[in-house]
Every structure is written in structure tokens, then in C-alpha cells.
Amino acid sequence: MIEVMDIRKVFNSGRPNEFVAIDRVSLSIEQRKITVLKGPSGSGKTTLLSILGCMARPTSGRILLSGREITSLPEKFLTEIRRTTFGFVFQQFNLIRGITVLENVILPAYPIGESPVVLKKRAMELLSLFNLSQKASSKVEWLSGGEAQRASIARALMNNPEVIIADEPTANLDTRLSRELMEIVGNLKRRGKTVIIASHDPIVYDSPIVDRVVEMRDGKIVAEANGE
């Protein structure tokens, strides 16, 4: 579904502090599967995740989405693809403080131009899916870590994307909540979503629901393993 070919990502190119985050990586992400990018900090997994999610452009190499070359698309089109194809779950949850859980969930859909009634209905369905209906009108800062993570997943699903991209989703969760999160990820897979996770948490990459683990180090893929 998503294919990257021989990509490189270089930061501060040509300067003394030049840094190669991704070095000639080729990878193909399968549809409706859970792929985990595993590796220590600085291994390049978050950068690769950004490139896979059309958040960043590679310095060189090609990206194909469902067979369509999207490497050199202008920012406007990339945003459109990002909005409709990908849902993002961030390490710090990245919910916007001061507004309600419901508003946070609706946020990705605001610029699409659907009617507020439709948006609210869809967001409430998602919140009920994650047992957060009661918290819809609460401010996000009042949520517990687990609730905040579930709210951020609900937000990622708001535009009904095909692919969910999660960067270190268990970094701020305890073991119980991390296992709960993996159950949710399993449910997403059953609902036909493709999930790509960057993590160095064994609860994530050792989980039986994971289909493929790609191990990275120093910007390169060093090992690959398929789940049971």
C-alpha cells in the first residue's frame, strides 16, 4: 500500500552539523496489517514514520501510495492526502488544551467543510467506541493518561483514514494501559485499518497482533521479522 524506495533524509545538508536520519531505506507497508518500526532513540524510526505519513519529504528516493507516486506533490496535495488517508497518534497525545474532548476529536475534520451536526455525531460515535462519551464535554487536561491516549486515537479516526500512524504510543502509559492500547490497535486492524507504529516498547513489538517488525539502527533497516 505504501512503498518507499531508496529514501534518504538528511538534516542540515551541507553544513558542519549535517545529519543523515534515514539512509537508503526501501520498505513496503502491507494493507490491513500492523507494522512496527523498532529501534533505539535516534535510529530514524520517527523520521521514517513522518515520511510514510506524508508529513515530511525525503531528501532523495521515491514514495508510492497505492501505486501512485506522491514524492514531489505540492504541499497542498500532500496535506489533502494526509488528512484523508492517515490518522496520527502522537507520543505526547498532542491534544489541544483548554477545549473539550469532543472539539479535540473533531479538529482534523474542521477544514473539510462538513456540517457541524454531522461532525458532532461522528465524533460522539467515536468517543462512545472508546468509552469516552461521558467525557465529551470535559476539558482535555482533566483526562487521565489512558483517556487522553484514547481521545487521541478517536481524533486520529475522525476522518476515517485507511492508515493509522502512531509514534511511541505507549511512551506515557503504564503496562496495563499499554496492553489496553494494543487491544484497541488489534480492533483497528479487525476494522480493516493499516497500522504503522514506531516504538521501542516490548509490549508493542512483542504483541501477538503485530504482523511485522522492522528493526532500525542508525537510519538503516537492520532486521525484519514477521509475526506469528
Place this chain on the structure above:
Amino acid sequence: MSRLNRQRNIIDFTLSSLLRRKRKNTALVLVYTLVVFGLASVFFSTQALKREACSVLQKSPDIVIQRLVAGRHDLIAESYVNKVKDIRGVQSAQGRLWGYYYDPTVGANYTLMVPDGPFRGEGTIVIGKGVARTLHAQKGDLVPFRTYDGSFISLEVDDMLSAQSELVTADLVLLTENDFRQITGVPRGFLTDVGVTAKNPRELATIAEKIRRLLPDTRPIMKDDILRTYETIFDWRGGVLLVILAGSIFAFVILAWDKASGLSSEERKEIGILKGIGWETSDVIVMKFWEGAVISLSSFLLGCVFAYIHVFFTSSALFEPVLKGWSVLYPQFRLTPSIDPLQIATLFFLTVIPYTVATIIPSWRAATIDPDAVMRL
């Protein structure tokens, strides 16, 4: 429909966004309103005063002839009136008697004037509201005047001038010709100046030229010149106020620039999140535009409404001493409410536009960050 919904959704988010920073935004609206209030008050007062003064002046003669001696205004002989009447195109020429009188007991200057046409009996005066207030005088009271030769005469207040014309009649004392001459020492056969009315206002320049030729020791002053002088005086007063306000305006500009242009790290983070979850740069700019517009428009409207109340309902209570003048005799009057659309537009361009632009530029800069920055927040 989808475009409309998009705007509506973004405005909804903007409003809840503004409510989150209640303190900062309330402070901003407060200061902003105050500045618009100050500017609008100056604009409204100056304009309304000018209009008021001009409407009163409309009734004055088309040309006023003054005699000059050594470049200074001097008394004019009564014989000049008939000479002017004989000029073709002149409808009427009327000798006028007026002057100033300083009352040392209250430290105020009055304008003494002999009205056209029949007046009440000798020994009586009609006074403006300002004079009445200063002297605590009422109808029937006797007011003493020191004459030019050092003696005193007392004149009885017969009436007071109406409040409507107070702007230009506050310091006025109307009296008979004899009383006027007795107080001021203007000899019989002489006048202060001559007022001329023309048959055809388009011939005023020609008539003025004829007067200059016939009476070379005089200068004809056209009504338009007087109107211009009035306008200049009120503009000057408005200018003085603007200079006084300049400090606060400048402080506001710095504050607004700082608040509007300096995005907090929290705001930058939010823009990063919005970009990350699929907002385009233009969506963020639209949001920031509405944010700036809501603050500046509400402040603008509030400032204008308060200024309107201040100018037209409290007679510019805060600016009174500068705008109205008249030494110790401040006129008390209500200006006729009127708004000049051009002034509103000027005010709008001076306040709303710069602020809105100031909010958009930094947001645009922040919104052009790569969306992947959110991954590292």
C-alpha cells in the same frame, strides 16, 4: 456549502480558542477599546464642533470689511457703509459694533455685541449661558461694567441666549449701541466693521475686489475664509489632542504588536498540532485572521460606541478643556449626533487593518513549518 461550513467550523474553533486565553484577550480588547475610544472621540468631537460652528456661521454676512491701520484692525467710519452699498451687486451693508470686555473679577473675557435691528431698552443686556454661569446672573440682575474712562455702569439682564447656540454664544453680551459706546469708548460715527451681503454669491470675489479698490485702507474677509479659519482652529485642537493621545497610541501599538506578533510557545505548538492532523497553512491563517478580526472588530465597535456616548451624550466631558476653549467660559451644550462614514473608515483602517495584519504574519510564518515538527513537540 462546504466552503461556508469550513469557515463556520474554523470560526467555531477560533471562538473557543479565544475563550481559552480569556485574560490575555480581555486585556487586549480593553486596551484596544480604550485607544479606539480616544481616537474616535477626537474625530467625532472635532467634526461635530466644526459642523456646529459652520452651521452658525452660515447666517453671518458674506463679506466682512475691516479697516486696517498699520496692519492692525481699526475702527471704520460709518460713511464707508454707504460707499459699500453703492457697489453693484451688494444687496445690503450693515455697520457692526462689537468688541471684547475683560472682567477682572472673574478673569473672563466677554464678547460685547450690538445686535442688528431693534433691541431692548437702554441699560439692558442679553447674555450667553457661559456669562450667566460665570456671574451666577439671572434675569433681572444688575451686572456692573467698567467703562473706558474708569467709571462704572450697571446693566440689567433682560434675557439669556438659547442653549442651542451656546457653542458660539457662551461668552456673548448683547447690548444697545449707546451702552456699547459708553463702555468701550468707540466714538460716534465709527463702527467695528461692516457686514456685506451679496445678491449673487458667485460674484463675491468681484465685489471684494471692488471694495479693495474703492476703500484701499480696508480688507474684505469672505465668509469662506472665516469658515476655513474655524476649521483650522478645530483641526488644530483635534491635533493637540492627538498629540496628547499619541503616547497611549504608541504604547498600544507596541503592546498589540507584541501580543499579536509574538506567538507563545503554546500557540506555536497548537499550530504544529493542527498542521500535523491535516490542517493546511491556509486553514491556520484563516483561523488566525478570524482571531485578529474578532478582537479588533469588537474593540473597534465598543470603542466607537463609547466614543459616541462620550461625545454626543456627555459633550466630550474628558476632552472639554482642549476641544472647546473659551478661557474660563466653557460652553455647555450637546453636539448634534452625526457620524461621517469617511471618519469611521479612516478609524477602521488605522486600527483594525494593522492589527489583523499583525496577527496574520507571524501565524503564517509559524504555519509554514513542516508538519512533522509536531512529531518532535
